[in-house]
Amino acid sequence: xxxxxxxxxxxxxxxxxxxxxxxxxxxxxxxxxxxxxxxxxxxxxxxxxxxxxxxxxxxxxxxxxxxxxxxxxxxxxxxxxxxxxxxxxxxxxxxxxxxxxxxxxxxxxxxxxxxxxxxxxxxxxxxxxxxxxxxxxxxxxxxxxxxxxxxxxxxxxxxxxxxxxxxxxxxxxxxxxxxxxxxxxxxxxxxxxxxxxxxxxxxxxxxxxxxxxxxxxxxxxxxxxxxxxxxxxxxxxxxxxxxxxxxxxxxxxxxxxxxxxxxxxxxxxxxxxxxxxxxxxxxxxxxxxxxxxxxxxxxxxx
Amino acid sequence: xxxxxxxxxxxxxxxxxxxxxxxxxxxxxxxxxxxxxxxxxxxxxxxxxxxxxxxxxxxxxxxxxxxxxxxxxxxxxxxxxxxxxxxxxxxxxxxxxxxxxxxxxxxxxxxxxxxxxxxxxxxxxxxxxxxxxxxxxxxxxxxxxxxxxxxxxxxxxxxxxxxxxxxxxxxxxxxxxxxxxxxxxxxxxxxxxxxxxxxxxxxxxxxxxxxxxxxxxxxxxxxxxxxxxxxxxxxxxxxxxxxxxxxxxxxxxxxxxxxxxxxxxxxxxxxxxxxxxxxxxxxxxxxxxxxxxxxxxxxxxxxxxxxxxxxxxxxxxxxxxxxxxxxxxxxxxxxxxxxxxxxxxxxxxxxxxxxx
Numbered sequence: 001x002x003x004x005x006x007x008x009x010x011x012x013x014x015x016x017x018x019x020x021x022x023x024x025x026x027x028x029x030x031x032x033x034x035x036x037x038x039x040x041x042x043x044x045x046x047x048x049x050x051x052x053x054x055x056x057x058x059x060x061x062x063x064x065x066x067x068x069x070x071x072x073x074x075x076x077x078x079x080x081x082x083x084x085x086x087x088x089x090x091x092x093x094x095x096x097x098x099x100x101x102x103x104x105x106x107x108x109x110x111x112x113x114x115x116x117x118x119x120x121x122x123x124x125x126x127x128x129x130x131x132x133x134x135x136x137x138x139x140x141x142x143x144x145x146x147x148x149x150x151x152x153x154x155x156x157x158x159x160x161x162x163x164x165x166x167x168x169x170x171x172x173x174x175x176x177x178x179x180x181x182x183x184x185x186x187x188x189x190x191x192x193x194x195x196x197x198x199x200x201x202x203x204x205x206x207x208x209x210x211x212x213x214x215x216x217x218x219x220x221x222x223x224x225x226x227x228x229x230x231x232x233x234x235x236x237x238x239x240x241x242x243x244x245x246x247x248x249x250x251x252x253x254x255x256x257x258x259x260x261x262x263x264x265x266x267x268x269x270x271x272x273x274x275x276x277x278x279x280x281x282x283x284x285x286x287x288x289x290x291x292x293x294x295x296x297x298x299x300x301x302x
Numbered sequence: 303x304x305x306x307x308x309x310x311x312x313x314x315x316x317x318x319x320x321x322x323x324x325x326x327x328x329x330x331x332x333x334x335x336x337x338x339x340x341x342x343x344x345x346x347x348x349x350x351x352x353x354x355x356x357x358x359x360x361x362x363x364x365x366x367x368x369x370x371x372x373x374x375x376x377x378x379x380x381x382x383x384x385x386x387x388x389x390x391x392x393x394x395x396x397x398x399x400x401x402x403x404x405x406x407x408x409x410x411x412x413x414x415x416x417x418x419x420x421x422x423x424x425x426x427x428x429x430x431x432x433x434x435x436x437x438x439x440x441x442x443x444x445x446x447x448x449x450x451x452x453x454x455x456x457x458x459x460x461x462x463x464x465x466x467x468x469x470x471x472x473x474x475x476x477x478x479x480x481x482x483x484x485x486x487x488x489x490x491x492x493x494x495x496x497x498x499x500x501x502x503x504x505x506x507x508x509x510x511x512x513x514x515x516x517x518x519x520x521x522x523x524x525x526x527x528x529x530x531x532x533x534x535x536x537x538x539x540x541x542x543x544x545x546x547x548x549x550x551x552x553x554x555x556x557x558x559x560x561x562x563x564x565x566x567x568x569x570x571x572x573x574x575x576x577x578x579x580x581x582x583x584x585x586x587x588x589x590x591x592x593x594x595x596x597x598x599x600x601x602x603x604x605x606x607x608x609x610x611x612x613x614x615x616x617x618x619x620x621x622x623x624x625x626x627x628x629x630x631x632x633x634x635x636x637x638x639x640x641x642x643x644x645x646x647x648x649x650x651x652x653x654x655x656x657x658x
Binding site: 202 | 359388390395407411412
């Protein structure tokens with residue numbers, strides 16, 4: 001009887017919701033609670049020794065783009081902040097591009113190994129995760145600093161006389177982030193390439209496509225979900241990176257993450273820090289929306 | 303070489319692996335495939351027929367030997383430089399493209415103008431009766447429809463030769479029969495040379511102009527379906543295509559003296575002497591009354607009813623087993639009884655002396 005069936009279905013749905021309620025409540029609270037606190041703090045007034053004073057103010061949000069002149073109180077565009085935003089976006093995009101350029105051949109290599117050795121290669125890719133991020137970043141520092149391995153070797157072989165200045169530049173940050181986030185690109189790419197039917201390569205060559213055309217017209221569109229996933233997994237944490245720019249970029253080459261930390265620490269401007277955090281969240285969301293829409297264009301089932 | 307040859311394979315050898323463990327998938331294969339013919343490579347799995355096809359497509363290069371297309375050496379040309387297209391066993395359709403985009407892919411890669419691509423694609427869709435499906439994704443099609451898309455995609459660039467790698471093996475029986483007719487129609491309509499690989503003897507016999515029978519990396523016999531069926535050159539061909547009775551005997555003037563002591567007429571005795579094997583198709587064996595002059599005395603050991611035919615198992619006087627395929631009568635059991643003494647005769651020209 002249909003009515004009976006419906007009643008049963010409704011009952012089982014109710015039970016389902018009831019059973020998941022504790023988890024849903026916890027998740028909702030844990031996800032939205034801190035976010036709400038940050039949002040509220042961004043509209044308050046900074047206290048003298050950090051923390052906030054419960055008095056409404058838009059200075060936090062205004063401080064993202066403008067600085068107030070100490071003498072006449074006029075607003076000026078904060079060039080330093082814009083530089084930091086631009087550097088963060090630029091380095092994150094470059095990190096995504098580099099990890100893709102290195103990760104794609106790597107993932108392809110692993111996916112085309114015999115099934116037996118594939119597990120071993122994947123295992124090797126994950127080994128860096130076993131070490132603390134800070135330790136890995138300091139190790140990169142040891143490799144690229146003026147008296148580090150690369151410079152010592154190059155000077156010893158006589159190729160250069162002065163050490164290459166890599167450490168505490170944007171390049172150093174880029175090297176560090178590309179190294180740290182590479183596995184996050186390789187793993188989703190591997191998953192996509194692993195499902196790719198290699199017969200399609202032959203079909204492409206057979207139908208007059210060159211190697212380049214097979215890559216562009218057959219492989220890339222089909223593994224696109226993996227590329228999207230990998231890019232998101234690399235781009236999002238890159239944008240908020242804190243440890244890598246701190247250790248490899250020195251104090252000067254800050255990214256948004258360091259700038260936010262500064263407001264909560266030495267800057268003693270929690271509302272500005274909170275507003276910056278919200279800005280970062282907005283940038284990430286907008287970037288993701290653009291990216292996902294661009295990636296799905298022309299492929300209704302992707 | 304003559305002008306009407308499309309593909310010429312000269313002494314092709316393909317070895318996989320190195321040194322002692324090397325396996326010869328193709329062992330000195332030579333074959334001429336004529337323009338506009340439906341040529342079938344037939345053989346059991348692992349006989350090298352797919353390897354030969356992949357050599358012609360360009361997916362593999364021979365260890366030695368040559369492949370010529372229209373008299374031009376293409377042995378080292380990559381697949382995208384060969385005017386040859388393949389229909390894959392698994393179809394290998396592009397999942398990210400629509401049916402129409404799949405069909406137009408080859409033309410697009412050749413850099414043809416958009417208008418031409420659209421026109422050819424429309425023609426191909428009509429040819430394989432998939433017009434309404436043009437904008438569907440290939441994953442939304444049935445197996446038979448995917449098969450048609452694969453065919454249209456491979457035919458669209460008008461290749462000189464179309465290679466088909468067991469394209470019907472994934473279809474169910476009814477669809478397979480339909481596609482056999484469809485394939486033959488497409489081949490006649492387009493006039494393109496088809497090289498078809500299969501392990502299904504019935505498919506080979508019904509569709510081909512000529513068949514190359516392969517086993518263990520060699521071509522054992524090339525001929526029309528009738529040649530191959532009625533005049534098999536050796537025991538492998540005789541048993542792989544259809545069923546055969548094998549009788550041993552010795553060549554004498556006037557025929558072959560069978561081991562049971564009787565003399566029978568046989569084709570292919572010229573230039574042969576001593577012990578030989580005769581092959582006779584079961585449907586060419588006729589039963590007569592015992593004692594009929596010139597017929598071989600035999601005893602019925604068993605019989606099995608198959609509907610249209612009845613298979614009658616007989617033993618000759620020395621115990622050699624012979625199967626006769628008899629048309630089942632409309633009523634009754636045609637007087638077949640186990641243990642009954644009868645005589646049998648081979649239809650004129652039915653007994654064929656086999657090579658080694």
